Amino acid sequence: MSENLCNSSTAVLQKLYDEAVRQYESFKARNLKLDMSRGRPATAQLDICNGAMNTLDCWMAEGNVDARNYGQLAGLAEMRRFFGEWLGIDPDTIVVGGNSSLNMMYDTVVRLMLFGTMGNPAWKDCGKLKFLCPSPGYDRHFAITQDFGFEMITVPMTPEGPDMDMVEDLVKNDPAIKGIWCVPLYSNPQGICYSDTVVARLAGMECAAPDFRIFWDNAYGVHHLYGETKLANILELCEKAGNPERAYYFFSTSKITFPGGGVAMMASGKASRAEMLKRIGIQTIGSDKLNQLRTLQFLKDPQNAQQHMEKIAESLRPKFETVVNTLEREIGGTGLASWNSPRGGYFVAVDTLEGCAKEVVKLAAEAGVVMTGAGATFPYGKDPRDTNIRIAPSFPTVQELECAMELFCVCIKVSCIGKLLRERA
Numbered sequence: 001m002s003e004n005l006c007n008s009s010t011a012v013l014q015k016l017y018d019e020a021v022r023q024y025e026s027f028k029a030r031n032l033k034l035d036m037s038r039g040r041p042a043t044a045q046l047d048i049c050n051g052a053m054n055t056l057d058c059w060m061a062e063g064n065v066d067a068r069n070y071g072q073l074a075g076l077a078e079m080r081r082f083f084g085e086w087l088g089i090d091p092d093t094i095v096v097g098g099n100s101s102l103n104m105m106y107d108t109v110v111r112l113m114l115f116g117t118m119g120n121p122a123w124k125d126c127g128k129l130k131f132l133c134p135s136p137g138y139d140r141h142f143a144i145t146q147d148f149g150f151e152m153i154t155v156p157m158t159p160e161g162p163d164m165d166m167v168e169d170l171v172k173n174d175p176a177i178k179g180i181w182c183v184p185l186y187s188n189p190q191g192i193c194y195s196d197t198v199v200a201r202l203a204g205m206e207c208a209a210p211d212f213r214i215f216w217d218n219a220y221g222v223h224h225l226y227g228e229t230k231l232a233n234i235l236e237l238c239e240k241a242g243n244p245e246r247a248y249y250f251f252s253t254s255k256i257t258f259p260g261g262g263v264a265m266m267a268s269g270k271a272s273r274a275e276m277l278k279r280i281g282i283q284t285i286g287s288d289k290l291n292q293l294r295t296l297q298f299l300k301d302p303q304n305a306q307q308h309m310e311k312i313a314e315s316l317r318p319k320f321e322t323v324v325n326t327l328e329r330e331i332g333g334t335g336l337a338s339w340n341s342p343r344g345g346y347f348v349a350v351d352t353l354e355g356c357a358k359e360v361v362k363l364a365a366e367a368g369v370v371m372t373g374a375g376a377t378f379p380y381g382k383d384p385r386d387t388n389i390r391i392a393p394s395f396p397t398v399q400e401l402e403c404a405m406e407l408f409c410v411c412i413k414v415s416c417i418g419k420l421l422r423e424r425a
Contacts, residue, residue: 004335005417010424013417020413024367027407032368034404039188039346040395041255045315048308049257052298059290067289073281074273075265079292083265086302087221087251088233093267095276098287101252101264105215106144108248108266111279112178112213113148117272118245120211123178132170132180134162136349136377136388138188141181141217152379153177157190161198168205175208179215185231186220189349189377189390191342199232204241214238214247220345221251222306225313225320229343235267245269253295255346256309263295319393322401323348330409336416348391349377356415357386363411369404 005013059067062078074080075096084091097104116122123129131150133142134157145152153170156163161184171177182202184194202214216234238246245268253262268276299305324341327350331337339350352360357374364371372390375383391408393401 004333006335006420010421013421013424016413017417017421020410020417023410024363024407024414027410028367030368032403032407034369034396034400036392036396036401036404037370037372038395039255039392041259042315042395042397044397045312045394046258048311048315049298052257052261052294055297056290056294057297059293061289061293065289067293070285072286072289073277073284075287076289076292076296079263079296080265082296082299082301083251086305087218087249089235089249089267093235093270093273094265095267095273095280096287096292097264097266099252099254099260099262099264099291101217101219101250101254101266102140104264104266105141105217105248105250107283108215108276109144109148111276112211115279117211117213117275123211126176126178128176130174130177132162132167132177133379134181134187135379136189136383136390137181138183138217139372139376139381141183141215142379145181146380150178151176154379154384155180157187157192159192161187161192161194162202164198164201164205168201171205171207171209171212173208177207178209178211179213181215181217183217183219184221184234185218185229186223186342186345188219188345189347189388191340191345191347191349193229193343194231196232199234200237200241203234203237203243203246212246216247216249218249218251219255222309223255223312223346224309224344225317226343235269238269245272248272253299256305256312257295257298261291263292316394318398319396319401320348322398323391323393323405326402326405326409330406331412337412346392346394348393350389350391350412351387352389352412353416353419354385354387356412356419357383357389359415360408360411361389363414364404364408367407367411369407371408 061067061076079096080091080094083094113123129150131145131152132155133152134155155166234247238244249267252264327339337350337352361371361374374389375381377388377390
């Protein structure tokens with residue numbers, strides 16, 4: 001399609017609508033069972049990583065550390081050095097955890113709620129709490145702050161990252177705003193990469209709350225599909241701006257090796273790290289160092305790890321191209337929807353005509369294709385315009401994606417053309 005249907009005659013719209021309904025009923029009769037609801041790696045992608053299960057040929061770590069035993073609260077020195085070199089972070093700012101960076105984010109919020117930071121009051125004692133949520137964004141981030149009763153403030157995304165004029169105005173004048181969620185590279189779900197200017201403004205902005213914190217979830221920092229996209233170093237910029245403790249940086253190998261058996265880490269200013277380790281030392285006596293060794297022996301070094309990531313990119317590229325090419329072929333130029341063409345990460349974001357996203361997802365589910373719930377990419381699960389849908393192409397095969405995306409486009413036609421006809425009526 002190439003004609004903008006918003007300008008078409010009612011007769012043309014009715015004909016297209018009737019054909020879309022016929023196609024939809026045909027899909028329903030096929031009894032499909034396809035899942036595009038989350039960014040799970042496919043079995044074939046996980047198979048690329050199987051060597052990580054067979055690499056533990058020695059359990060002695062650097063400094064004559066026996067990885068089978070207790071200790072090494074901040075993680076093995078060589079694991080911290082590996083992350084530091086790969087991500088451009090000082091290893092002495094890093095704490096290595098278990099397999100889940102999301103768990104480390106949750107625990108960080110808990111510590112701030114119970115104990116505060118840098119001599120400031122515990123967040124639980126600060127009265128009303130607020131958190132900035134660039135949206136569309138990651139539903140599991142929003143679930144954490146919702147769980148603790150924060151008022152979540154939606155901040156629109158721009159092609160360069162969050163609307164920084166709005167962010168700066170809000171944090172400058174409201175001490176109840178304690179932080180902001182950020183997925184700075186290939187954002188979930190739009191694939192937006194924060195510009196150097198946005199990162200610098202986040203690091204240096206004036207904040208009414210002295211304990212304002214940036215939760216910097218660089219989940220897709222090495223997940224490039226079409227060449228590397230550079231990201232400014234938030235920790236260095238915070239240090240340079242005189243706010244060395246402002247950012248908490250999170251990362252994991254969950255989609256690099258195994259989601260259930262990766263290695264997570266976080267980094268921060270050195271004072272925050274020391275404060276954090278004091279609390280973690282009461283919580284645990286150390287994370288799984290055998291898994292750290294196993295992962296490190298598989299990835300070896302940043303250069304080898306990058307070669308491994310290219311193999312993963314090779315498995316993902318055809319899936320992303322199937323999604324975008326099908327959208328272009330079936331919906332392009334119609335005005336019924338718009339979408340991004342990400343250069344990395346795990347998602348494609350589609351925006352339908354206003355008021356149609358929930359119906360599109362519902363229609364797809366009734367025909368056997370499960371997608372992330374419409375609205376999930378906004379705080380409280382409420383998309384104010386009901387337009388955004390997150391597509392997760394990683395788990396299905398290319399053949400399954402071709403079928404699912406054809407159905408998805410039919411659902412867009414049924415819902416959006418139906419809306420145009422109702423407006424004409």
